[in-house]
Amino acid sequence: MSKPWKSFSEQVGLLSERGLKIDDPDGAERFLSLVSYYRFSGYFRYWQVDAKNGNNRFIEGASFETIQRLYEAEQALVLVCDEVLHPIEVLLRTQFAYHYANRVAAVGGFPRGLGFTQSPNPQAVPVEEHALANLDRSKEAFVRHYRDEIKSGSCYTPEVYARMPIWVAVEALTFGNLSRFIEASGESGVLTDLAESLHVSPRTLPSQVRSFVYLRNRLAHCAKLWNHSVLDVPGLLPNIERRAKRNYRQFSNHSIYKVLVALDDVATKTQVANKWLETKVEPILDSNPILAEGIVNPKKYGEMDSQLLVGQEKNDGQ
Structure with a gap:
């Protein structure tokens, strides 16, 4: 009906x-x-x-007002997430291009897949093809400036970007395709150089960037964070995870909070932000225990503690 x-x-x-x-x-x-x-x-x-x-x-x-306060607290969390996601994305674009140009090729390397470890699956799309699709669709003047009109039928050929520097190309990539470049650059040494420049581990950086892309996409599409179980889980070094659980709160593996811990670690080590988790995220979660529970330990419908759902919130003015 x-x-x-x-x-x-x-x-x-x-x-x-x-x-x-x-x-x-x-x-x-x-x-x-x-x-x-x-x-x-x-x-x-x-x-x-x-x-x-x-x-x-x-x-x-x-109570309607309780649920409304939950929603509004989550929107406050969204804003502080964007405060660090945006500069970290720009930083990753900058540093990846810098180290790829130094290690592999400044110009013309990426269209040919130089420096990238491809999937062993013969059916997998080559890493560079994802990036070339971004460039082919782009209408940006800086892309057209470096794009030669070489086509096979109605499609551009990789040679069309032979003059394009890597630091130009990365500005036209989606964050997801930049993440693919980073993950595929281990054997060339670019990933190691990139991780060292950020003062983070090359073992965990690829999965962390994937999780940042995942979170950014949810924010961009105004998707719910509360009680959402994350698919692209970030890797954390054991000491970083233990410290976060000791200093702040316990969290499950597929929680949004684990992504926030990874974000805080990268933001701190790159000086993008100082004590972001402590000073920006935690006060929001402390002000709304219902939001906090769904961010650190996501549940399905019917699984949350009903006493928490109907209890008084901190600072609710009642």
Whole structure:
């Protein structure tokens, strides 16, 4: 059956009918006009009795304002994540190009796959092909400046970029394809040089960059961080993981928090930020225990402690 259209006021009424406590209906209506009911449902499902099996009633004590505060605290976390993700991405582009040019080739090497270890799977797309696809689609003037009009049918050939320096090429790559370049550059020595310049381990850097790409993509698509189980898990040296768990909080392997610990380590060692986890992330998590639990130990619907969900939050003004 198709879902009927409902006004924002009717959406608030529906939540109220299902047992959600709403102290300020006008405020709830304004909030749903900014954050869609569907997006918000990804959060309030945790307060419903058994939404997966059709029971959309809310548990006793569930409050619209509590869930709204959770959402707003998560948005504050998103902003502080971008504070370090953006400069780290720029830094990685800069340092990779610098060391690749020094170790392998300043100009014309990457289109031919020089310096990259390819997958042993004969069906795998060569590493450089991902980058060439970015360049082929680009309409940037700096790309057109170095792109010769050499085509095979309607497609460019790799020779079209023979004049392009690597430090130009990296500016047109997606962050994900830059991550591919970094991971494939171990045997050439570029990865080692890059890791040394950042004062991090070459063993963990590739997986950390993948996790940064993963987090950046979720932020770019306004996807939920709370109770999200990370697919691209960053590697952490044992001493770094132990220190984070000792100084801050315990966290599960697939948590967003583990990515934040890796981000903090790279940001600290590269001087992108100082004590970012301690001074920017932790105060947000401390202010909202519900957010903190879903960031450090993601759960599925129905798995979170109901006492936490309906309990008083710190600094909630009540």
